[in-house]
Amino acid sequence: MFSIGELSRRTGVKIPTIRYYEQMGLIAAPDRTEGNQRRYSKDGLKRLSFIRHSRELGFSIDEIRELLDLSAHPEQPCNDAHQMAARRLADVQRRISRLQRLERELERISACDAHTIADCAVIETLADHSLCETEH
């Protein structure tokens, strides 16, 4: 049995966030002590780890809810789960290539060595979109 602080330490999820997840229905309301404090079981710990990990991978709260529903029916086909992972993957890849374009442009901007704003590339480049290497 863990207190909420203990659970927080073990999962790396902040205390208010745990309570928020409970409110959102992602985790069940746990048993309470006589003094009304939450006490979590190993199961609660596992579920929260699942959630944390999924969030880190970029799944939204709603998607995690779906995944949790899926995992509650282990006899069913896992197509849905795979589709979700594939969507996540595609999204992550899109974000990567977008960021790489930004990286190139910021590198270009940073390379300038003018001494006053008047002839400095940062403002110039940001002001005039047509100067960009790539569209975004």
Next chain:
Amino acid sequence: MFSIGELSRRTGVKIPTIRYYEQMGLIAAPDRTEGNQRRYSKDGLKRLSFIRHSRELGFSIDEIRELLDLSAHPEQPCNDAHQMAARRLADVQRRISRLQRLERELERISACDAHTIADCAVIETLADHSLCETEH
């Protein structure tokens, strides 16, 4: 002179977002028609393009405010602007490498070809963090 809709079309910034920027003090309140509708000048267009472009590069509203302040004083040194670009760049690079780790993990997850949830990698992998290749 552009209407707000025209400005929106030309910059790709949505109408409510333009009004929001005005409220936040990022763009000046423009002149109005007799009937109280906003009318923008070329300058307004330029400024909004600057803002849009900066947002796309990941600058926050506050950072953009700073950049706009800087550009209003072109006689000053541009160190600040460069520092901001450099910070942005470092941040973008961090985000890229983080996403690349997620990409690898999601690829691994998606590669599974089980037929039911019970022996499917998605849920498994998400549930047990220790299975991850890398820490995150």
Next chain:
DNA sequence: TCTTGAAGCTATAGTCGCTAGAGAGATTAT
């Protein structure tokens, strides 16, 4: 000139995923 339909106005509330604070009560260690 009149009419009609698109576009614009303000104000308010909602989104997502938390995070922070106040003020009270519970638990734990000494």
Next chain:
DNA sequence: ATAATCTCTCTAGCGACTATAGCTTCAAGA
């Protein structure tokens, strides 16, 4: 017993928008 630390609920705030309702104005055609 007491002090220090945790935890409780409730409310409000964050950033950067987005949506809605109910109204007014504009521009183009008849």
